Amino acid sequence: MEVRRSIITALLAVTVGSVVTLSAQKKAEDGPSAVEVAKRAGEFREIKQIANRAALPSLRGEDKFILRESYWNGTLEPGKAKLIQVQLFRRNEYKFWFAAPERDAELALNIYDSEGQLLEAETGPVQEKPNVVTLTFEPELTGVYYLRIASKATTKRPQDWAVIYAYR
Amino acid sequence: MKLAFATTSFLAVFAVAASTGHAQDAPAKLNLNDPNIVFVEESVIPIPLEIFSSLDKLGARDWSGQIVKREVNLDPDRSRTAMLFGLVVSEGFIAVQAKDNEGVRRIGREVLRLAQPLNVLDDVQSHANAIITGAGKDDWDSVRGELDKTRQTVINKLKENRDKDLVALVSLGGWLGGTEALSAVIKDDYSPEASDLLNQPDLVTQLKSDFNGLPRRVRRGDLFSQVLKTLTHLEFLMRNDASGSISKGNVIEISLATKNLVNAIYGG
Numbered sequence: 001m002e003v004r005r006s007i008i009t010a011l012l013a014v015t016v017g018s019v020v021t022l023s024a025q026k027k028a029e030d031g032p033s034a035v036e037v038a039k040r041a042g043e044f045r046e047i048k049q050i051a052n053r054a055a056l057p058s059l060r061g062e063d064k065f066i067l068r069e070s071y072w073n074g075t076l077e078p079g080k081a082k083l084i085q086v087q088l089f090r091r092n093e094y095k096f097w098f099a100a101p102e103r104d105a106e107l108a109l110n111i112y113d114s115e116g117q118l119l120e121a122e123t124g125p126v127q128e129k130p131n132v133v134t135l136t137f138e139p140e141l142t143g144v145y146y147l148r149i150a151s152k153a154t155t156k157r158p159q160d161w162a163v164i165y166a167y168r
Numbered sequence: 169m170k171l172a173f174a175t176t177s178f179l180a181v182f183a184v185a186a187s188t189g190h191a192q193d194a195p196a197k198l199n200l201n202d203p204n205i206v207f208v209e210e211s212v213i214p215i216p217l218e219i220f221s222s223l224d225k226l227g228a229r230d231w232s233g234q235i236v237k238r239e240v241n242l243d244p245d246r247s248r249t250a251m252l253f254g255l256v257v258s259e260g261f262i263a264v265q266a267k268d269n270e271g272v273r274r275i276g277r278e279v280l281r282l283a284q285p286l287n288v289l290d291d292v293q294s295h296a297n298a299i300i301t302g303a304g305k306d307d308w309d310s311v312r313g314e315l316d317k318t319r320q321t322v323i324n325k326l327k328e329n330r331d332k333d334l335v336a337l338v339s340l341g342g343w344l345g346g347t348e349a350l351s352a353v354i355k356d357d358y359s360p361e362a363s364d365l366l367n368q369p370d371l372v373t374q375l376k377s378d379f380n381g382l383p384r385r386v387r388r389g390d391l392f393s394q395v396l397k398t399l400t401h402l403e404f405l406m407r408n409d410a411s412g413s414i415s416k417g418n419v420i421e422i423s424l425a426t427k428n429l430v431n432a433i434y435g436g
Contacts, residue, residue, distance in 0.1 A: 038328045066221075066312070069320035070212040083198070084208045087371045090364060091222040108194060114370065116198035141412060142222075144370035148194060149208075167218050 044073040047162040051099035054132040055166060058095055065095050065166035073162040079153030083146045084163060088139040092167045098149050099132045100159040106152035107133040114144045211374055213339045216261040216346030217312060219365055226362055231266035234349040238434045240278055246285060247386045250334040251433050253282045253322060254341025260299065260315045262349045264308050272303035272311055279318055286334065288325045292318050333386045336378040343375060348430050351423035360413035366422055367408040372399055391432055398429045
């Protein structure tokens with residue numbers, strides 16, 4: 001009787017263990033839940049708003065830039081860089097804003113051509129907003145360019161970020 | 169403000185910094201094939217008005233001729249509906265460019281019809297209404313902004329609703345509709361200078377890669393075979409020559425290829 005009980009207990013343990021493992025695997029395969037995705041998207045939209053607020057002065061007046069609703073976002077490790085591929089069109093002028101929530105993020109934004117050559121562009125932090133960097137650029141050719149986004153190695157922790165852009 | 173200059177003198181040192189992905193100062197040269205370089209996966213596709221803005225700097229064009237009233241016939245294929253959604257929004261941008269009130273109002277109504285099967289109706293309702301109202305007041309700035317918001321809202325909601333596979337198809341439809349109009353306008357009044365706006369082979373490669381990355385179940389059937397075939401053809405046609413322009417012959421072919429694909433998507 002005691003032996004049978006032990007066997008049943010062992011079988012139950014194996015079954016429960018398998019179910020837990022399978023369920024964990026399934027969750028990993030399914031990725032984050034819809035709630036988690038929505039929460040994260042909301043966090044990134046808040047960072048986008050930081051960039052949007054910094055962009056406001058450029059979106060007014062006779063010769064204003066036209067802001068796109070699309071944007072890029074992600075997380076950047078301290079001291080690391082990422083590249084964003086973007087198609088730009090000759091005769092347009094573009095302005096990009098790169099934002100992170102923390103004021104000591106020490107962001108850098110540069111632009112490269114399709115061969116990987118650094119290009120001349122006006123870039124620097126937005127006045128009184130050290131956590132937003134802007135870059136203004138007029139492409140000489142229509143084609144693909146690469147924005148290089150980076151945060152300094154002195155930044156304490158990974159930075160969530162957003163990049164928006166406008167044209168005129 | 170500071171100016172960043174391409175300095176070749178420190179090329180070697182900076183190339184090492186780039187290859188390890190450290191921020192430091194911006195390297196003067198990047199090896200784009202370096203496996204250590206991290207690219208942001210998200211694609212942002214230019215809207216038609218962004219391209220038209222460049223073209224208009226070369227002189228006024230007749231955009232009204234690019235508004236084609238095609239009937240939207242819905243079927244249960246949500247992948248096709250996603251491409252139609254992108255197409256319809258791009259037509260909205262063309263109608264804004266042509267300042268066609270009735271065209272924009274029709275687009276606003278179509279947006280609502282297409283949003284339902286994509287399960288995003290509640291999210292785009294206010295934008296679609298604002299499009300219709302803005303067109304009634306000739307408030308083209310507002311209509312442009314609302315069209316872009318509509319597109320982005322749908323993309324955001326599809327991601328949140330775990331319909332991420334449809335996002336690439338909305339983007340593809342939007343790009344296709346804009347390219348059809350752009351190539352038709354350039355074809356009708358060809359100049360090498362204007363033709364360079366069609367120099368988008370890398371963007372097509374990106375769209376093709378996004379498309380090929382979709383699960384088979386969302387790109388099954390003849391229509392999706394045609395999508396892939398057309399993108400492959402466009403990838404070749406959209407490469408500029410040594411002078412930086414696209415030949416008139418290629419512009420005609422781009423116009424025809426995009427028109428055929430748009431018709432096939434509408435045809436159902």
